[in-house]
Amino acid sequence: MSIRVNRKPGDVYQHGDLRRALVKAGLKLLSESGEAGLSLRAAAELAGVSHAAPYRHFRDKHALVAAIAEEGFRLLTQHMREAAAACAPGDPLGRLRALAHGYVSFAVRHPAYFRTIFGGAVCPEGETPPAGLREAGAEAYRVLRDTVAEGIAAGALRPGDADQLSLAAWSLVHGLGMLIVEGQLPDTRSHPARVKAVTDGMVTLLEVGLRRVR
């Protein structure tokens, strides 16, 4: 048996890392050409392999897209965490607001990632997304839920089921992000200031609604 050590100039991935290289290529394709530009063959070409090679690592295109979406979801979670980190500790309402801004601003800044994460290409229609992607989603949800629970415990939020409040908050920012990205809110499309204002207004509404009445 021989292990190839020298790679040809065209090779852009390390031996054994084709899977990772394909995911990275997919993210690049999404950034540069949008969802329409994401094809299995283009990802293979970017990774420097034949169009059939990806099938060694992914059962079908859905599986590749799901892996790309999982990576995108972790970027979204990181984006939310960073937005919240700028906030003073012990201020769950401010943290909630920061998470909301982080979520919506990620959607606006990376529309192709956002669409892919929550799009139907991730698995056959009618099926549930694969475990890795669901776990990435659960991680993002946990960040939100922890903040909501903290807010309830601190008495800043109206007492209630933390999951119900969290799901409502998620639906709110997710719906807003989707409507903006899909062009249903023409005023906000590519008007960052308008996006921020609309998000702010909506978060204020959420806060007013969820705040504990004193």
Place this chain on the structure above:
Amino acid sequence: MSIRVNRKPGDVYQHGDLRRALVKAGLKLLSESGEAGLSLRAAAELAGVSHAAPYRHFRDKHALVAAIAEEGFRLLTQHMREAAAACAPGDPLGRLRALAHGYVSFAVRHPAYFRTIFGGAVCPEGETPPAGLREAGAEAYRVLRDTVAEGIAAGALRPGDADQLSLAAWSLVHGLGMLIVEGQLPDTRSHPARVKAVTDGMVTLLEVGLRRVR
């Protein structure tokens, strides 16, 4: 000039109605095979014409999908109206709740329509959906906004900007519908009772938040 009166057995559309026949074929494909089954060629075949014929009526596939989405949006609006009609007049809060249930239940019952209406296939990425689809969206929004305005005027809802409240309500139900349809809420996927319960809880939360404090 001659007008063809007799159609061959394979013809399924009236002369001059190919456009309508293609939209109808598209809706059928969506219902039966989902988004993946919606192709220009399949729609043409269902309508009984060659794969090149649609280009007489639609500039490209985006234009056909947009026309199908417009029709789907009008079905969604009708679904909302019917849900609200079962409600006592002069009860804006109940009407708002009915609209929310109508919106989410349409998403669950017609996931392929819902995905297509708000999906990226409706126009090239980065562009705004065509006028017809935007008007269909504006019509649905008006139904919601009128109810919100009525609620404010009647003193049932907290005073405020009707557009801001309406956008928040739309985002909430849209986000919930999307998360369910895309399989992000595994508990609700194909569990109608659970969907109803979750929607109900969220609408209650919305009501509590928006209700005028007495």
Place this chain on the structure above:
DNA sequence: ACCTGAACACCGTTCAAGT
């Protein structure tokens, strides 16, 4: 074990040609 190249069925789009 991992990848290649040919092959297949499908797709969107264009265009000369037919009526």
Place this chain on the structure above:
DNA sequence: ACCTGAACACCGTTCAAGT
């Protein structure tokens, strides 16, 4: 004016064959 049929470039997927 409206549609057809061939053609082109692309796609996902499979499979025998190579190392």
